[in-house]
Amino acid sequence: MEYIISKYNYWVYIMLMMIGFYAMMGKRNLVKKIVGLNIFQTSIILYFISIAAKKGASIPIVFHGHGHEPVRAFHYVNPLPHVLMLTAIVVMVSTFGVALAFIIRIYRTYGTLEEDEILAQEE
Amino acid sequence: MTEHLSILVVITPLFISFFVFLLSLTKYRYEWHFTVIATCLSFLIALSLLFRVLQTGPFSYRLGGWAPPWGIEYRVDYLSGLMLVTVALVVFITSVYAGKSIRGSGSLTREIIGEEGEVSFFTLYLLLAAGLFGIIMTADLFNLYVFLEITSLSAYALVGTGYKKRAIVAGFNYLILGSIGACLYLLSVGYLYIMTGTLNMADLAQKLPLFYDSRLILVAFALLMAGLSIKMALFPLHAWLPDAHGLAPSIISSILSGCVIEVAAYAMLRAMFTVYTPAFIFEVLPLKEVLSIAAAVAMIGGSTIALAQKDIKRMLACSSVGQMGYIVLGIAIANQTGLTGSLMHFFSHAVIKASLFLAVGAIIYQTRIYDITRLRGLGKKMPVTMTTFTIGALGMIGIPLTTGFVTEWKLAIGALEAGRWPLVPVILLSAMLNAVYFGRVLEIVWFKKDDDQPHGSGETPEPAAVTEAHPLLTIPPLILVSLSIVFGIAAFVPLSIAKKAASMLLGG
Amino acid sequence: MIERKKDLIIETLCRVLIPFMQVFALYVIAHGHHSPGGGFQGGCILGSSFILLCVAYDLIEAKRRMSEKLNTLFSSAGVIIFAGIGIICLALGGNYLDYGWLSKLFPVTPVDGRSLGILGIEIGVGFTVMAVMISIFLDLASKGKHEEELK
Numbered sequence: 001m002e003y004i005i006s007k008y009n010y011w012v013y014i015m016l017m018m019i020g021f022y023a024m025m026g027k028r029n030l031v032k033k034i035v036g037l038n039i040f041q042t043s044i045i046l047y048f049i050s051i052a053a054k055k056g057a058s059i060p061i062v063f064h065g066h067g068h069e070p071v072r073a074f075h076y077v078n079p080l081p082h083v084l085m086l087t088a089i090v091v092m093v094s095t096f097g098v099a100l101a102f103i104i105r106i107y108r109t110y111g112t113l114e115e116d117e118i119l120a121q122e123e
Numbered sequence: 124m125t126e127h128l129s130i131l132v133v134i135t136p137l138f139i140s141f142f143v144f145l146l147s148l149t150k151y152r153y154e155w156h157f158t159v160i161a162t163c164l165s166f167l168i169a170l171s172l173l174f175r176v177l178q179t180g181p182f183s184y185r186l187g188g189w190a191p192p193w194g195i196e197y198r199v200d201y202l203s204g205l206m207l208v209t210v211a212l213v214v215f216i217t218s219v220y221a222g223k224s225i226r227g228s229g230s231l232t233r234e235i236i237g238e239e240g241e242v243s244f245f246t247l248y249l250l251l252a253a254g255l256f257g258i259i260m261t262a263d264l265f266n267l268y269v270f271l272e273i274t275s276l277s278a279y280a281l282v283g284t285g286y287k288k289r290a291i292v293a294g295f296n297y298l299i300l301g302s303i304g305a306c307l308y309l310l311s312v313g314y315l316y317i318m319t320g321t322l323n324m325a326d327l328a329q330k331l332p333l334f335y336d337s338r339l340i341l342v343a344f345a346l347l348m349a350g351l352s353i354k355m356a357l358f359p360l361h362a363w364l365p366d367a368h369g370l371a372p373s374i375i376s377s378i379l380s381g382c383v384i385e386v387a388a389y390a391m392l393r394a395m396f397t398v399y400t401p402a403f404i405f406e407v408l409p410l411k412e413v414l415s416i417a418a419a420v421a422m423i424g425g426s427t428i429a430l431a432q433k434d435i436k437r438m439l440a441c442s443s444v445g446q447m448g449y450i451v452l453g454i455a456i457a458n459q460t461g462l463t464g465s466l467m468h469f470f471s472h473a474v475i476k477a478s479l480f481l482a483v484g485a486i487i488y489q490t491r492i493y494d495i496t497r498l499r500g501l502g503k504k505m506p507v508t509m510t511t512f513t514i515g516a517l518g519m520i521g522i523p524l525t526t527g528f529v530t531e532w533k534l535a536i537g538a539l540e541a542g543r544w545p546l547v548p549v550i551l552l553s554a555m556l557n558a559v560y561f562g563r564v565l566e567i568v569w570f571k572k573d574d575d576q577p578h579g580s581g582e583t584p585e586p587a588a589v590t591e592a593h594p595l596l597t598i599p600p601l602i603l604v605s606l607s608i609v610f611g612i613a614a615f616v617p618l619s620i621a622k623k624a625a626s627m628l629l630g631g
Numbered sequence: 632m633i634e635r636k637k638d639l640i641i642e643t644l645c646r647v648l649i650p651f652m653q654v655f656a657l658y659v660i661a662h663g664h665h666s667p668g669g670g671f672q673g674g675c676i677l678g679s680s681f682i683l684l685c686v687a688y689d690l691i692e693a694k695r696r697m698s699e700k701l702n703t704l705f706s707s708a709g710v711i712i713f714a715g716i717g718i719i720c721l722a723l724g725g726n727y728l729d730y731g732w733l734s735k736l737f738p739v740t741p742v743d744g745r746s747l748g749i750l751g752i753e754i755g756v757g758f759t760v761m762a763v764m765i766s767i768f769l770d771l772a773s774k775g776k777h778e779e780e781l782k
Contacts, residue, residue, distance in 0.1 A: 127721055127726070127727065130721070130726075130727040134714060134717070134718070134727070137710075137714060138711070138714045138715075138718070141706075141707040141710045141711055141714075142707070142711070144703065144706070144707045145703065145704070145707045147703060148700050148703055148704065184726065185726055186726060186727055186728055187726060187727070187728045187729050187730075188725055188726045188729035188731065
């Protein structure tokens with residue numbers, strides 16, 4: 001039982017990932033597939049952020065306090081996964097933008113956004 | 124300045140692509156000229172980097188002055204030098220071809236993207252080139268993800284500019300599947316980071332041997348292979364490739380088949396040999412057996428689906444699926460000769476497949492015919508283009524005097540040296556299947572006379588009116604395919620580089 | 632959204648809110664290393680201030696403020712600032728993006744040079760992200776026809 005409770009962050013991100021994956025495969029509307037892709041990518045971002053956390057630590061911005069004491073690493077959350085995920089969020093938004101541009105053109109060409117109707121028109 | 128060449132090869136297309144984008148504000152239409160200049164500069168820089176590696180050995184470049192593993196490192200060694208020159212060559216010659224294929228008045232792509240779309244097309248083309256060079260140069264796993272996504276996003280958008288209506292659905296499919304692959308790769312980078320705390324490839328190779336029996340590292344390896352297999356179109360995960368490469372404009376198909384899937388295979392080689400050393404993949408995991416089955420299935424399966432195609436570009440795209448199997452076969456053989464054959468195949472497949480797609484693009488530009496059975500008698504009307512296609516087809520099959528033969532020879536000798544003789548009939552069978560489907564096209568083109576049946580409606584011109592294409596459409600593929608013959612005869616030049624790269628991968 | 636539906640409350644509220652959003656976005660970009668923020672976040676807020684203008688008024692009004700040409704200029708300028716700062720560091724003697732060498736050009740210490748370099752890069756990123764957000768929104772809101780209908 002403590003296997004589930006102590007590692008709840010991993011269970012959350014796996015459930016989100018599988019929800020996104022099911023939406024990409026199981027839904028027929030193209031916009032729902034894109035939403036599924038977004039959920040899939042968001043779950044990976046959540047995983048990275050969750051591995052950066054430390055007990056009792058603060059956000060990874062150096063305190064601008066009086067007196068220059070040395071920076072101690074245990075006061076701050078690990079900043080590297082946060083920085084990597086900034087880049088990954090940008091990639092996610094760009095992919096979303098390209099996918100939406102595709103959806104606009106598919107709608108203009110085929111008149112529908114349902115996958116089975118598009119495939120039927122191509123027969 | 125010469126020590127900064129490692130970064131300049133990536134920055135030049137990136138910087139110039141946004142200058143090209145700014146050109147859309149003015150009335151000057153010089154975007155093709157800037158593209159050719161940028162890719163030519165990258166090609167010259169790539170050649171000079173390769174010469175420097177061959178003289179003084181591998182070297183690296185630190186971004187931002189920070190020492191690895193804290194900073195990002197760009198590493199040039201024999202493998203990345205070989206890939207860099209191959210990709211830069213194909214990108215440069217294809218961009219010369221784009222002068223008529225995209226800007227010309229008979230261009231099909233021009234009808235889709237319009238005149239102001241040309242600027243966006245060349246911007247995306249240069250971004251694709253910058254992304255490809257970045258993947259080859261980098262020695263940092265997350266930087267590879269960033270450049271992989273730059274390449275893939277440009278590729279998705281460029282596939283969507285194809286002429287047929289289905290091209291946008293094909294581009295959308297490619298987007299969904301490619302994004303899944305990249306996300307799986309990102310997840311595996313996260314797993315590697317959480318275990319070792321570093322992202323640099325060489326540093327990971329030192330820290331990972333402690334963890335070879337941990338389940339997390341095994342799952343990270345599995346996700347890495349799965350993600351990069353989607354990008355590389357290895358057999359069960361290849362479903363996006365026939366549509367995407369068959370429906371894209373011809374110059375984009377040549378870059379996609381020749382460079383993008385090969386660079387994904389290069390990333391897989393880096394992940395397997397530089398991050399996880401051969402001690403892991405061949406001793407802890409039974410990867411020799413698994414990969415040889417996967418490679419055999421890919422080679423035979425890819426060639427079989429190519430047999431069933433009626434559209435010539437789809438046939439060439441399905442052939443790419445089979446050729447990726449050759450690369451994985453070289454990895455599965457796991458000795459120096461086999462890996463040399465696999466690395467030589469990077470060069471051979473890029474050059475030959477790019478020239479085949481460019482030749483087919485010239486055919487479509489002149490005749491608007493995609494169907495193989497309607498290409499009767501084209502050998503007499505377009506002799507230069509069909510000669511290029513013929514020599515390329517012979518190179519794909521593996522006739523002696525071409526680089527394809529050198530590759531298959533090395534793979535077969537490597538398989539016999541490793542004692543895996545069942546792989547040799549697989550190579551022969553795949554070559555025979557290649558001969559069947561390429562031979563069908565060659566027979567229709569050269570030996571059938573074209574008779575006077577009506578060719579159907581509208582777009583196809585009268586049979587007598589088809590002439591040879593413009594020199595900008597015929598000379599670039601001829602240059603590429605003659606390079607495959609030159610290096611098929613003087614094979615010691617790429618083979619020596621490939622041999623050094625293979626021994627470095629297996630020994631390091 | 633292309634046709635105009637006048638609504639006095641939304642128009643007045645947006646007219647008051649948009650300048651504050653833009654100042655806040657500039658604050659977020661500039662304070663990237665002292666508080667959560669940075670180039671991408673500030674650029675998104677700048678882009679969404681423009682989208683609020685589109686929602687409250689209509690697209691023709693919004694295109695009068697930010698035309699296609701200005702959008703193209705911003706997006707290219709952002710990337711050229713980013714790559715340009717890297718190339719300036721290259722020309723001054725260091726590696727690419729080694730901001731410490733900016734101390735040769737500006738009268739700062741190498742440590743402050745790094746801070747200055749990162750600020751410059753974040754500004755470039757903010758420009759590009761703003762331009763891209765606006766361009767994606769214009770494409771979607773006008774159903775892809777914004778080049779033809781809204782000349």
